[in-house]
Amino acid sequence: MDNTKGIIFNIQRFSVHDGPGIRxxxxxxxxxxxxxxxxxxxxxxQSPQVAWTKSKCIGCSSCVNSNLKLKPYFSYDELFWENYDDAERDAIDRACPSKALHVIGxxxxxxxxxxxxxxxxxxxxxxxxxxxxxxxxxxxxxxxxxxxxxxxxxxxxxxxxxxxxxxxxxxxxxxxxxxxxxxxxxxxxxxxxxxxxxxxxxxxxxxxxxxxxxxxxxxxxxxxxxxxxxxxxxxxxxxxxxxxxxxxxxxxxxxxxxxxxxxxxxxxxxxxxxxxxxxxxxxxxxxxxxxxxxxxxxxxxxxxxxxx
Ligand code: SF4
CATH class of the missing domain: 3.20.20.70 (Aldolase class I)
Structure with missing residues (x-):
C-alpha cells in the first residue's frame, strides 16, 4: 500500500498527445x-478551488438558498462566493443540480x-x-x-x-x-x-x-x-x-x-x-x-x- 498523498484535478484516458502511444x-x-x-x-x-460554468447554470438559485458556508450569491447575472472549505465539497456537489458550481481538484x-x-x-x-x-x-x-x-x-x-x-x-x-x-x-x-x-x-x-x-x-x-x-x-x-x-x-x-x-x-x-x-x-x-x-x-x- 502506498498512501502518499497528492492533489490532482483530472485523469484523462486514451491520450495520444502526451508521450508515445496511448497514455x-x-x-x-x-x-x-x-x-x-x-x-x-x-x-x-495547488489547493482545490471553486469554479462556476455560466453556460451550465440553469438559474435555479439552489446554491444561493442552500446553507453553504461558501455563501454563493448572484450579482449582475454572475455567481460569486466567499471562502471555500474543502469539508463542503460534497455539499456543493449536491447543491447544484447542473454541476455549474463545482470544485476543481x-x-x-x-x-x-x-x-x-x-x-x-x-x-x-x-x-x-x-x-x-x-x-x-x-x-x-x-x-x-x-x-x-x-x-x-x-x-x-x-x-x-x-x-x-x-x-x-x-x-x-x-x-x-x-x-x-x-x-x-x-x-x-x-x-x-x-x-x-x-x-x-x-x-x-x-x-x-x-x-x-x-x-x-x-x-x-x-x-x-x-x-x-x-x-x-x-x-x-x-x-x-x-x-x-x-x-x-x-x-x-x-x-x-x-x-x-x-x-x-x-x-x-x-x-x-x-x-x-x-x-x-x-x-x-x-x-x-x-x-x-x-x-x-x-x-x-x-x-x-x-x-x-
Ligand atoms: S445551483 Fe447551479 S444551476 Fe442553480 S443557480 Fe446555482 S450554479 Fe446555477
Whole structure:
C-alpha cells in the first residue's frame, strides 16, 4: 500500500498527445509559472478551488438558498462566493443540480491513482503507451510524483512527465531516474521575455535541462515550444532554442500552436484572460514549422537524433 498523498484535478484516458502511444494522463494541481497563455488556469493554484460554468447554470438559485458556508450569491447575472472549505465539497456537489458550481481538484493517494491506471493497461500496447504525469507542474509535488512513477514502473508501466522544468534540481534528477520519456517546454531563451510572460527566469529551466541530460544521456527528451504571438513567433526565437538543444543526443523538438481553448476557464474562475484578442497567424506558424524542420529536426535526424 502506498498512501502518499497528492492533489490532482483530472485523469484523462486514451491520450495520444502526451508521450508515445496511448497514455493515461494524471494532471497534478499547482504550477510555479503564470504563463499568460496558459490553457489550464485551473491547474495553477495547488489547493482545490471553486469554479462556476455560466453556460451550465440553469438559474435555479439552489446554491444561493442552500446553507453553504461558501455563501454563493448572484450579482449582475454572475455567481460569486466567499471562502471555500474543502469539508463542503460534497455539499456543493449536491447543491447544484447542473454541476455549474463545482470544485476543481481533490486529494488522492498513489494507490488510488494506480487502481485507475490499471484499467487502462490493456490499451498501452507492448511497450509504447503508459502513464504521463502532467499539470500544473508535476515537480511541484515531488514526493507524490516520485512514488507514483515508482509504483507504475514496479507494475511494468511506461512512464513520462510533462514539465516546465522549473523545479528543485535534486528533485528533478531523482524523479527523472524513474522516467522512460520526458516532455519539457522551452519557451524562449530570452530571459527578460521569459520573466515577463511566465513570471519566472528561464535560468533554472535551462540548467535543469543540462543536468538531466548529463545524468541520463539516454533518456529521450521531447522539447516543445508553444509558439505565442508576440513572444516567440520568430525565426530568431526558434533558432536560439535550436542552438541550445543542438549537441545533446536523444532529443526531439516540436513547435506547438498557440490556441485560445482555455479562455472560457478564466471566466469560470472569475479571472481575466491575459492574451486579449490576439490570434496566431497561421501562415507565420506554418513558415516557422518549415523553418524548424529545415534547420532543426532534419539536422537532428542527420545527426542520429529523432526529429519530428
Ligand atoms: S445551483 Fe447551479 S444551476 Fe442553480 S443557480 Fe446555482 S450554479 Fe446555477
Amino acid at each position: 493515461t494522463v494524471v494532471f497534478e494541481k499547482g504550477c510555479p509559472l503564470r504563463c499568460k497563455w496558459c490553457a489550464n488556469p485551473e491547474s495553477q493554484i 481533490y486529494e488522492t493517494t498513489v494507490d488510488q491513482v494506480l487502481k485507475q491506471i490499471d484499467r487502462d493497461e490493456i490499451f498501452y500496447g507492448d511497450e509504447e503507451g503508459g502513464l504521463t504525469i502532467s499539470g500544473g507542474e508535476p515537480l511541484m509535488q515531488p514526493q507524490f510524483t516520485y512514488q507514483l512513477l515508482n509504483a507504475a514502473k514496479d507494475n511494468g508501466i511506461n512512464t513520462a512527465i510533462e514539465t516546465t522544468g522549473f523545479a528543485d534540481a535534486a528533485d528533478f534528477i531523482k524523479i527523472a531516474g524513474k522516467l522512460d520519456y520526458l516532455l519539457m517546454d522551452i519557451k524562449t531563451l530570452d530571459d527578460d521575455v521569459h520573466k515577463s510572460v511566465t513570471g519566472v527566469s528561464n535560468e533554472v529551466i535551462l540548467n535543469n535541462f543540462k543536468l538531466i541530460k548529463e545524468a541520463y544521456p539516454e533518456l529521450p527528451i521531447h522539447v516543445r515550444t508553444p509558439v505565442i504571438p508576440g513572444v516567440n513567433d520568430s525565426e530568431k526565437a526558434i533558432s536560439d532554442i535550436a542552438d541550445f538543444i543542438r549537441g545533446y543526443s536523444n532529443v526531439r523538438y516540436e513547435l506547438l500552436k498557440y490556441h485560445r481553448l482555455g479562455e472560457g476557464k478564466y471566466t469560470s474562475l472569475h479571472r481575466s484572460y491575459m492574451m486579449g484578442e490576439v490570434e496566431l497567424n497561421q501562415t507565420l506558424f506554418e513558415g516557422l514549422r518549415k523553418f524548424e524542420f529545415n534547420n532543426i529536426s532534419s539536422q537532428l535526424e542527420d545527426e542520429g537524433w529523432q526529429g519530428i
